[in-house]
Amino acid sequence: MSGTPLVDDCGRGRTLVIDFSSPNIAKPFSMGHLRSTSIGNALSRIYAALGWKVVRINHLGDWGTQFGKLICAFRLWGERERLEKEDIAYLMELYIRFNDAAKADPALDDAARAAFKELEDGGAEARELWQVFRDASLREFERIYGILDVSFDSFAGESFYNDKVDGAVRTIMDAGLASTSEGALVVEMDEGSKEPPCMIRKSDGATTYAARDLAALFYRQKEYAFDRLLYVVGAPQSLHFRQVFTVLRKLGLAWHERCQHIPFGQVLLEGEMMSTRRGNVIFLEDVIKEAESRALEKMLANAVSDDESGSEDSAPSVDISQATDEQRARARILAVSSIIFFDLKNGRIKDVDFSWDEILNPHGETGIYLQYAHARIHGIMRKFEDRTGLSIDEIRRTTPVITEDASWPIFDAISLLPDKAAYAAENNEPPVIARWLLDLASAFSTYYRANKVINEDNPALSRERMAVVLSVREALAQGLQLLGIRPLDRM
């Protein structure tokens, strides 16, 4: 723990259930998946800091016709050894191959639907394949979540609700809300509303996305008795959530008001939606690797120009393979910081066009800038006691005496955090914290340039400035953590 909490625990005693990340199984983690993950993770941390009890749910897309496709593809071309060795990459290959083949031969789609029906009916072989696919995918996701420092309390995905859907449908029918339309079971929206009805059972009797979400809602309300339920899901699904929440309201369930869809804009590639199937997709790990090697390069170059006091204007050539494990670990955290921050610095609802140049840019309003400010304070701390003979701990424990005008803008910036955190939670907008961090880091950077903290001749000044800088460090660390970013002590 880093000292006293900087935000009020106004959410004490309340429970938040937050559904985020929720990737579809059998596809590698793409930049498209990152948004829900980073926004959801940041919101989880912000609410938790405000005292809420937070239940993080990864509603895995581990059910549906797509598994019929995978099962079919595996029966046609599958090799166990490759699956075990290549995990998710192999699954994706099969998935793409199947989709291509189905374009030429539509009968394959029927076979896929049949295979999914087998799965739903509990066919042993289909079930076994599904389990293998799911396990392989989950292993891969857990690895990525480890890199991102994201965790979940539950991975109960769509398959988990398979045996709960009938109950949910029955509840809706018993309430007299369901009607039959073109052979399917639907709930009509409000009188006079132009919204299409919510379909809860297909004409062939199969369950729908909406029915599974309703089953999940009933289950979560019973299991967690939440005060708020957030769905961090892309904006294109707005209609779906309006329909589902309307069904809750029509059932007379007062808690429908506690459920909220938190939409966000899509990550586009050259103006188009990313699609694993079409192959125009950027994988998260490729971005992390590129950012990491650039960070390492800079890190090693800095170390070189540090040793040779000569002016090394043109970047010295460095050999990344010489990096220590410790340097690699730092570079990775820095890479992840810049990617997460890039995702969180702007309003949720905006679409973002993916650009290597922008996401890898080390200058300006970036995660790197924030980490740099934090690391520089640690740099001062490492030298302070030897040079001044003063104790950091002692300064930390003492109420600072403020005499310099330059100190005030810093404390003013810091003092905004509680309001920002409350506002960020109320509006479910992590970027509010991101913008506050940039303001604080910018104020600090200016201060840092103009006010040397270590001053051997003036202990009183050293004390005051150290107190200022320690407060900045704590606030930066706290803000970064609210966004799910691990602060670095050294760069």
Added chain:
RNA sequence: GCACCAGUAGCUCAGCUGGAUAGAGCAACAGCCUUCUAAGCUGUGGGUCACAGGUUCGAGUCCUGUCUGGUGCGCCA
């Protein structure tokens, strides 16, 4: 066709719920490393806040309409 979302500097965006001369970053240009990390700091140029009305003492912010763009619209999830 209907619904939802958006439109602020060349580009990417803030603008915390109506308050004074609209702010950052990137890009461009000009400066700053013998002193705590230059992944930084300082400065310059750049805006009819899509358009038109309305409410108000006051509108980038609220209302109406128009235009432009994005997304979605029962048997995918």
